[in-house]
Amino acid sequence: MQRDPDDRPIVRARDVEHAYPGRAAEPVLRGVSLDVQRGEMLAVVGPSGSGKSTLLACLSGLERPLRGTVEIDGTDIGPLSRQRSARFRRGRVGFVFQSYNLLPALTARENVALPARLAKRPADRRTVDAALDAVGMLDSAHRYPDSMSGGQQQRVAIARTLVARPQVVFADEPTGALDTVAGGAVLDLLRHTASGQRSVVMVTHDLAAAARADRAIVLRDGIVHAELVAPDVDALFDSIERASVRA
Structure with a gap:
């Protein structure tokens, strides 16, 4: 992990709580606090239903927590209007999901260039091709997407994210639908992305994938159950097993 000279975390969450309508009696997140350092790859793991994807949504600004604060690069994203939040994410945040979200009527090159065009920024072909080259x-x-394998589509989706050079990439089960070889290539790309000023926060059920991270947090019932630095598969498995046993 290569740290930026600025030691301020790229993401800082404090006492984040969240619940969905109709489920207020059972909060999904219960006062989560964490930092994501610049240049860090952070994995979020835990039993099913522990709040992993909800935490990712709150950290990235896709969901507004009921309580607590989330800052990205020093900006408290909670008070931002929906429109300002969307503009902020376009400039600072990238997403990689298990579903690739490529437009079937566009070529790989056109899909990668699309976010810049939607943001009314020049979609420089050399920059787009450099991003495609970086993912092979x-x-x-x-x-077109329908002529590509799942791994190829995911790599194009990552190129689309990287071409905007976001400060932090949020990845939700990015290898969940891929075979071992394609998933390994995607993890290599994300691992390479987490350096310098750019960070990656990845939610995954795959313990081998989580072991590629600099640090992992284990959620249980919406709280941070454990934190592991330089995690390995055995330590992650043991921690999740303990987290699966309710107190």
Whole structure:
């Protein structure tokens, strides 16, 4: 992990609580606090229903927590209006999901260029092709999503994220639908992304994937059950097993 000279965390969450309408009696997050350092890859793991994806949504600004604060690069994103929040995310935040969200009528190159065009920024072909090249998909720039494998589509989706050079990438089960080889290539890309000023926060059920991170947090019932630095698969498994046993 390469740290930026600025030691201020790129993401800082304090006492984050969240619940969904109709489920207020059972909060999904119960006072989660954490920091994500610049250049860090952080994995979020835990039993099903522990609040992993909800935490990712709150950290990234896709969901507004009921209580607590989330800052990205020093900006408290809670008070931002929906429109300002969307603009802020376009400039600072990238997303990689298990579903690739590529538009079937656009080529790989056009899909990668699309966010810049939607943001009314120049979609420089050289920059787009450099992003495709970085994920090993430049030779497929002319292809449409339905002619690609799942791993190839995910790599194009990552290129689309990286071309905007976000400060933090949030990845929700990015290898969940991929085979071992394709998933390994995607993890290599995310691992490489977490350096310098850019960080990655990844939710995953895959303990081998989580072991690629600099640090992992284990959620249980919406709280941080454990934190592991330089995690390995055995330590993650043991921690999740303990988290699965309710007190």
